[in-house]
Amino acid sequence: MGDQLEPDPTSAVPGALAMLAANGQGSRRRFLRWISGIGATISGVLVGIPVLRSFASPALAKPQPASWIKVAEDIALLDIGVPIRVDFLTDQRDAWVESRTQNAVWLYTEDGAKFKAYNGHCTHLGCSYYYDKDLKTFACPCHRGQFDVKTGAVLAGPPPRPLDELPVEIRDSSVFVSYRDFRLGVSEKLGA
Numbered sequence: 018m019g020d021q022l023e024p025d026p027t028s029a030v031p032g033a034l035a036m037l038a039a040n041g042q043g044s045r046r047r048f049l050r051w052i053s054g055i056g057a058t059i060s061g062v063l064v065g066i067p068v069l070r071s072f073a074s075p076a077l078a079k080p081q082p083a084s085w086i087k088v089a090e091d092i093a094l095l096d097i098g099v100p101i102r103v104d105f106l107t108d109q110r111d112a113w114v115e116s117r118t119q120n121a122v123w124l125y126t127e128d129g130a131k132f133k134a135y136n137g138h139c140t141h142l143g144c145s146y147y148y149d150k151d152l153k154t155f156a157c158p159c160h161r162g163q164f165d166v167k168t169g170a171v172l173a174g175p176p177p178r179p180l181d182e183l184p185v186e187i188r189d190s191s192v193f194v195s196y197r198d199f200r201l202g203v204s205e206k207l208g209a
């Protein structure tokens with residue numbers, strides 16, 4: 018009978034060491050994967066919150082409040098019975114972009130004491146309108162809209178509502194108008 022070869026215990030040592038080493042490497046890899054997963058989650062949350070807030074905030078933003086604008090220094094210098102246009106700049110926030118916009122109001126008085134002010138945008142699609150001296154009406158060049166100077170009522174064309182009248186205050190002989198924009202192309206006067 019031939020001698021049976023006994024397994025050499027010393028030959029198993031390098032294999033066990035290799036397995037241990039392999040196990041150690043596997044654990045280290047798992048640990049590193051776990052750490053990098055945690056890191057990615059934390060960075061995702063840190064980056065994601067401001068990004069989500071920046072997208073959500075315009076949707077949650079309240080309508081822009083009206084702002085009082087001085088449109089005439091001295092009521093004594095204003096023409097009676099003839100509207101005047103006053104241009105000015107306002108700060109505007111459109112979604113998450115802030116910008117300066119040129120706006121206008123038309124100011125009208127019949128007696129030099131009571132004033133009417135109209136937002137300078139046509140209520141149809143927002144074009145600037147002008148005063149037609151011959152017809153004595155406001156005229157919009159975009160689609161031939163026409164408005165009454167004394168009331169802002171629509172006289173002709175597609176505008177769906179009168180001109181947007183704005184509150185007026187006289188303070189120490191100066192004229193102030195509470196300016197704001199309204200939704201265009203609709204029959205109701207709704208905040209923009």
Ligand code: FES
Nearest residue numbers: 139141157160162
């Ligand atoms: S924008 Fe004025 S009539 Fe159309």
